[in-house]
Each structure stands twice: as structure tokens, then as C-alpha cells.
Amino acid sequence: MSAAVPALARRVAAEAVGTAALVAVVVGSGIAAQQLSPHDVGLQLLENSTATVLGLAVLIVLFGPVSGAHFNPAVSLADWLAGRRGNTGLTGPEAVAYIAAQTFGAIAGAVLANIMFNLPAAQISTHHRVDSGHLVGEIVATAGLIALIFALARTGRTTLAPAVVAAWIGAAYWFTSSTSFANPAVTIGRIFTDTFAGIAPTSAPGFIIAQFLGALIGLALIAIIYPAAPTSADNVVVPHPQTQD
Numbered sequence: 001m002s003a004a005v006p007a008l009a010r011r012v013a014a015e016a017v018g019t020a021a022l023v024a025v026v027v028g029s030g031i032a033a034q035q036l037s038p039h040d041v042g043l044q045l046l047e048n049s050t051a052t053v054l055g056l057a058v059l060i061v062l063f064g065p066v067s068g069a070h071f072n073p074a075v076s077l078a079d080w081l082a083g084r085r086g087n088t089g090l091t092g093p094e095a096v097a098y099i100a101a102q103t104f105g106a107i108a109g110a111v112l113a114n115i116m117f118n119l120p121a122a123q124i125s126t127h128h129r130v131d132s133g134h135l136v137g138e139i140v141a142t143a144g145l146i147a148l149i150f151a152l153a154r155t156g157r158t159t160l161a162p163a164v165v166a167a168w169i170g171a172a173y174w175f176t177s178s179t180s181f182a183n184p185a186v187t188i189g190r191i192f193t194d195t196f197a198g199i200a201p202t203s204a205p206g207f208i209i210a211q212f213l214g215a216l217i218g219l220a221l222i223a224i225i226y227p228a229a230p231t232s233a234d235n236v237v238v239p240h241p242q243t244q245d
Helices: 008-036 041-067 073-083 092-116 132-154 158-175 184-190 204-225
Strands: none
Touching: 008 041, 008 092, 008 184, 041 158, 073 092, 073 132, 073 184, 073 204, 092 184, 132 158, 132 204, 184 204
């Protein structure tokens, strides 16, 4: 008999800690890159993206068996939407709990990164990013991420998730003008660091709207190319058993 799905409290804790660690990786590596390569933005981006790819892959392996390793409100929302057809996936209250935990974790991760580099813990970014190209980039990056995750789930290849999800984010760092945030919680977290990876509060709403729009486009693409109803929508990143506690 399959083991029970971890209790919601454990899953929410995994999402909070995992998202905090992800943002600490993104922000911390951005600060390190800025300090190590102060006169070469391209090298800074290479350093930042490399650390993010490696960190994300490890975090999916670490937390995936507990919560599915969403670390992303767009993923959790897509999970809920896709699961409604077959009564699988996150319930509405579970999705809300996941998203709240992810958002809290993202802010905590940014503050932690600031502290690790002896910077003021409380910061607000002044890095204005939003323009039409950036918003299109966020739509593309998030649509591709959601399509990839659900393609893996619907074709039984979720064991590839740590490598291929991280690879998509790493690639999108370079081929999108926005450097592929693709995550509303991470976007909010990055408001709280005035460093290389930060985003100004006035730029964040546009990014978040673009990310959720991208998630819907990614789901629509999956509905077209993989039309079979999902059997385990809550396993969008890493599978875990379906029976309840």
C-alpha cells in the first residue's frame, strides 16, 4: 500500500523553506557576482544563473518528495486549475496555503541573503526593470516552465524534473530580456534586496501579472498537445503518493 501524502503542515513548511533557500541562492549569488565581477555584467549574469540552476536542481531533489517542490505560486495555481477536472491536485485551501508559504519564504530568503553578505537586512530595491520586452519575456519564461512541468507529469517523466526544470530556468536567464524570474513569490522576495537581483516595487506588479498570464498560456498549450486528463496533477514537479493522511 502506498504511503500517505505528507500532512499539509509538513508540505507548507517544505514550500516555505524551499522557496526561502531558492531566493537566498538567487540573491546571494547575485551579490557575490556583483562583488567578484564589478565591471562585467555579462559575467555577473553567468555567475548568478549558474548558481541558480545548480541550487534549484538540488532543492527539487530535497523537497520534492514532501511538497512537490513547487516553490512558485504560478505552479501551485496551475496545479489547482489542472486538478479540478479530475478532483486531483491541490485543493483551493491547500493552494492558498502553498502560495502564502512561498511568499513568506521568498521574503525571508532575500533578507537572509542580505545578512549573509553583511548588508542591511531591511532593504527595498531601486532596480527598475519593467518595460514591454521584459513583460513578454516573463510570459514566455513562465509559459515554458508550466508547459514543461505538466508535460513531464503527463508523460510519466517527472524523475527528470530536477535537471530539466533547472535547465529551462538557466536557459531563460539568457534568452529573455527579463532574466526569467518566472515566479511571483520570487518576484516579491526580490523587492527586499537593493542588489544585483533586486526589482523595484513599482516593477513587480507587471512582472507578476505577466507570470500568471504565462502560466495560463502554458496550461492551454498542454491542453492542446497533451489533452489526456491528468491522473496526478499535484505531482507537477516530483511525484508523491495519492492517498491521504
